[in-house]
Amino acid sequence: MxxxxxxxxxxxxxxxxxxxxxxxxxxxxxxxxxxxxxxxFWTSLTFNRATSVQPPHFNGVRNYVDVLTDSNFWNAVKVTAIYTGATVVSEMILGTAIALLLIKLTRGRKLVRLLLIIPFSVPPVVIGLMYLLIMDRSYGILNYLLSVVGIGPVSWLSSPDVALWSVIGVDLWQWTPFVIISAVAALESMPGDVIDAASIDGASSMQMVRWVVLPLIKPVLLVVALTRALTSLKVFDVIFVLTNGGPGSATETLSYMVYVDAFQRFDFGRGAAVSWLLILIAMVVAIPMVRSVLRSDVA
Structure with a gap:
C-alpha cells in the first residue's frame, strides 16, 4: 500500500x-x-485425576496446599536449585575464561567455533543416550579410562551421591560452548580504543580483564546467565533419559515432578499446581536478573 x-x-x-x-x-x-x-491455571484449582471415579471439580487451592506440604516437592526444589546454581555458575566462569583464551587465537578460529556449536546443537535426548553409554558402570568408556589408572568402577548414574553431579557434568559439556561463543562475540565487539587506552595507562592483563573487559561484556554475560538459568530450571529431557529422576529422588527436578504427577500418576490438577509453582520460582529468579540487564544497558 x-x-x-x-x-x-x-x-x-x-x-x-x-x-x-x-x-x-x-x-x-x-x-x-x-x-x-x-x-x-484453572486445572491447578481443580480435582482432576484420571484414575478416580470422581469427575473433575473445583477444589480451590487444595492442590497447592498438598504440594507445599509434601516433602518430595521440597526435595525437588533442592535438586533444581543445586542443578541450576551449579550449572549456571560453572558454565559462566568456565565459558568466560575459555573465551578470554580463545580470543587470542590467530589461526583455526573458525574451526574452533564450528566444533563448539556441535554440543548445544545436538538434541538433548541424543546427548542423554550418548552419555548413558559413556557412563555405563560395566561397559562405559569412562570407567574403562579410570581402570587404566587403577581406579575402580564408579556408579555414575545409580549412586545417590554421584548421579546428580553426573547429570550436571553432562550439562556442562553441552552448554559451556554456548557461553564461550557468546562471550567471544562480546569480546570481538569491544571498542579497541578503550583497550588501547588501558594498555597505555600501564594496566596489567589481570587489571584489564577485571576493570575493562568484564564491565564491557557484562550485559551480554547477564543475558547468557539469564538464558541458562531459565533453561536449567526447566530441565527434563536429559534427566529423563539418564536417570528417570533416580536413584530414588536424587535427580528429581521440578519439571520431572510435573511429569510424574501428570503423566504417571495422572493427577493433572497436582501436576498443573507444581508447574505453576515452577513458573513462580522462575519469575523470582528472572526478575532480579532482568533488572540487572536493564541497569547495565542503561549504564
Missing part, C-alpha cells in the same frame, strides 16, 4: 492500521500461549 493511500484514510483508520498488521501474531500468541496458561 502506497503512503499516499494511507494518508487519504481517516485518522482512526491510520491509527488502527499498525494494529491490524500485528493482529495475526497476537492471535497466534493468544492461542498457543495465553489459552494454555489460563487452562493450566
Amino acid at each position: 502506497r503512503d499516499a493511500d494511507i494518508e487519504r484514510k481517516p485518522p482512526w483508520r491510520r491509527r488502527a492500521f499498525p494494529y491490524v498488521l500485528i493482529l495475526p501474531g497476537l492471535i497466534y500468541i493468544a492461542v498457543t500461549t495465553l489459552v494454555p496458561l489460563v487452562y493450566s
Whole structure:
C-alpha cells in the first residue's frame, strides 16, 4: 500500500492500521500461549485425576496446599536449585575464561567455533543416550579410562551421591560452548580504543580483564546467565533419559515432578499446581536478573 493511500484514510483508520498488521501474531500468541496458561491455571484449582471415579471439580487451592506440604516437592526444589546454581555458575566462569583464551587465537578460529556449536546443537535426548553409554558402570568408556589408572568402577548414574553431579557434568559439556561463543562475540565487539587506552595507562592483563573487559561484556554475560538459568530450571529431557529422576529422588527436578504427577500418576490438577509453582520460582529468579540487564544497558 502506497503512503499516499494511507494518508487519504481517516485518522482512526491510520491509527488502527499498525494494529491490524500485528493482529495475526497476537492471535497466534493468544492461542498457543495465553489459552494454555489460563487452562493450566484453572486445572491447578481443580480435582482432576484420571484414575478416580470422581469427575473433575473445583477444589480451590487444595492442590497447592498438598504440594507445599509434601516433602518430595521440597526435595525437588533442592535438586533444581543445586542443578541450576551449579550449572549456571560453572558454565559462566568456565565459558568466560575459555573465551578470554580463545580470543587470542590467530589461526583455526573458525574451526574452533564450528566444533563448539556441535554440543548445544545436538538434541538433548541424543546427548542423554550418548552419555548413558559413556557412563555405563560395566561397559562405559569412562570407567574403562579410570581402570587404566587403577581406579575402580564408579556408579555414575545409580549412586545417590554421584548421579546428580553426573547429570550436571553432562550439562556442562553441552552448554559451556554456548557461553564461550557468546562471550567471544562480546569480546570481538569491544571498542579497541578503550583497550588501547588501558594498555597505555600501564594496566596489567589481570587489571584489564577485571576493570575493562568484564564491565564491557557484562550485559551480554547477564543475558547468557539469564538464558541458562531459565533453561536449567526447566530441565527434563536429559534427566529423563539418564536417570528417570533416580536413584530414588536424587535427580528429581521440578519439571520431572510435573511429569510424574501428570503423566504417571495422572493427577493433572497436582501436576498443573507444581508447574505453576515452577513458573513462580522462575519469575523470582528472572526478575532480579532482568533488572540487572536493564541497569547495565542503561549504564
